[in-house]
Amino acid sequence: MLPTTRLLLQSTLRRSSGAAASASASSQHDRAKTIGFIGLGAMGKEMANNLFSKTMAANPDPNVAFVIHDAFEQSITRFLTANSSLHPNRRLMTASSPAGVASLASTIVTMLPSSPEVKSVYTEEGGILTGLQNLSGPAASKTLCIDCTTLDPLVAVQTAATIKEEGNVDMIDAPVSGGVVGAAAGTLSFMVGSDSVETFKQAEPYLALMGSRAIHCGKNGNGLIAKIANNLLLGISMLGVTEAMLLGTAHGLPANVLAGIINTSTGKCWASEVNNPAPGALKGTNYSPPADRDYQGGFAARLMSKDLKLALGAASLEGVPTPLGQLTSSIYEALGTNDEFKDKDFGVAFKALSAALGREEFRQERK
Numbered sequence: 001m002l003p004t005t006r007l008l009l010q011s012t013l014r015r016s017s018g019a020a021a022s023a024s025a026s027s028q029h030d031r032a033k034t035i036g037f038i039g040l041g042a043m044g045k046e047m048a049n050n051l052f053s054k055t056m057a058a059n060p061d062p063n064v065a066f067v068i069h070d071a072f073e074q075s076i077t078r079f080l081t082a083n084s085s086l087h088p089n090r091r092l093m094t095a096s097s098p099a100g101v102a103s104l105a106s107t108i109v110t111m112l113p114s115s116p117e118v119k120s121v122y123t124e125e126g127g128i129l130t131g132l133q134n135l136s137g138p139a140a141s142k143t144l145c146i147d148c149t150t151l152d153p154l155v156a157v158q159t160a161a162t163i164k165e166e167g168n169v170d171m172i173d174a175p176v177s178g179g180v181v182g183a184a185a186g187t188l189s190f191m192v193g194s195d196s197v198e199t200f201k202q203a204e205p206y207l208a209l210m211g212s213r214a215i216h217c218g219k220n221g222n223g224l225i226a227k228i229a230n231n232l233l234l235g236i237s238m239l240g241v242t243e244a245m246l247l248g249t250a251h252g253l254p255a256n257v258l259a260g261i262i263n264t265s266t267g268k269c270w271a272s273e274v275n276n277p278a279p280g281a282l283k284g285t286n287y288s289p290p291a292d293r294d295y296q297g298g299f300a301a302r303l304m305s306k307d308l309k310l311a312l313g314a315a316s317l318e319g320v321p322t323p324l325g326q327l328t329s330s331i332y333e334a335l336g337t338n339d340e341f342k343d344k345d346f347g348v349a350f351k352a353l354s355a356a357l358g359r360e361e362f363r364q365e366r367k
């Protein structure tokens with residue numbers, strides 16, 4: 001175990017009332033009722049917060065725990081610091097590997113960056129598969145893996161097939177929409193790919209603690225197809241709104257007047273109404289878009305770039321033409337690899353294009 005984590009865990013132990021928090025299971029440890037969470041980043045820490053506080057608040061059983069793991073010590077420390085004092089009597093455990101999580105928990109939620117991390121956490125050395133293979137006796141209760149990462153649907157299907165081969169285990173893809181705000185509020189929408197309806201139903205109670213909607217999209221991989229199809233449209237519509245807002249404001253139309261017109265007309269969409277990329281466009285409304293905070297927070301341009309590449313990859317497998325998607329992807333690739341823009345909300349396209357405003361190559365003589 002990482003040294004800082006050990007220290008924090010020890011202080012949790014001292015404050016806890018009898019519940020033995022340790023990285024190894026006690027003889028009474030109830031794996032069947034224990035939940036594990038891997039990937040405590042921007043989204044994962046909020047989702048795990050909800051899952052931990054809502055399940056553990058209702059379950060005082062000292063043999064039931066909540067187990068966490070992340071590749072970065074700071075993510076674990078941050079979670080322990082926030083939750084140990086809020087729920088001092090609940091068993092919050094850390095595991096030093098995904099295999100460790102699998103040995104302690106029969107329901108495992110993962111929220112990782114993308115395909116390489118999902119492959120590594122599930123099927124490579126020290127992964128969930130290794131943990132499952134080492135289970136024996138009563139500890140070998142049925143396992144449910146819920147992966148909420150946005151990754152390549154093909155990798156998700158292959159990973160689930162490999163995991164399921166182990167027997168007594170099922171795995172679903174359950175990517176989300178709703179962003180960090182929705183993750184914190186517990187109002188995420190889950191798009192679920194699951195070969196089995198029964199497995200979807202088993203996952204539903206856990207998803208309901210982290211979100212307000214879970215839709216069964218069909219077989220494994222279909223949740224991800226739904227997610228990347230939505231984000232393909234989102235990227236395209238954000239660039240459309242960016243160009244329209246730039247056109248209006250360059251001609252002297254106030255951003256909020258133009259946004260007000262678009263949002264009561266046929267051009268209205270989420271990117272214009274909730275996450276308008278032009279600063280000040282939503283002044284006087286209930287929305288507070290990242291554009292009004294120099295694009296801090298929100299959905300990073302680099303993540304949009306990743307999702308567009310996933311969408312184009314999936315489209316090409318079926319020969320789907322994507323002329324707008326390719327153009328949009330090339331713009332987000334440039335933003336997603338630029339140090340000034342990559343970590344800012346994807347509405348930052350407005351700022352980047354504003355910088356090119358008035359350039360000769362875009363100008364045409366008035367007739």
Ligand code: NAD
Binds near residue numbers: 042111150177
């Ligand atoms: P993030 O980078 O903030 O978090 C990822 C976490 O995974 C980090 O804490 C990292 O340390 C951990 N991690 C990475 N590799 C690991 C490994 N091998 N083992 C254990 N832990 C590992 O990302 P995020 O913003 O939380 O996004 C997570 C996923 O959700 C991505 O697929 C993203 O596309 C998707 N998503 C994000 C948003 C958003 O607004 N941020 C919205 C919807 C969906």
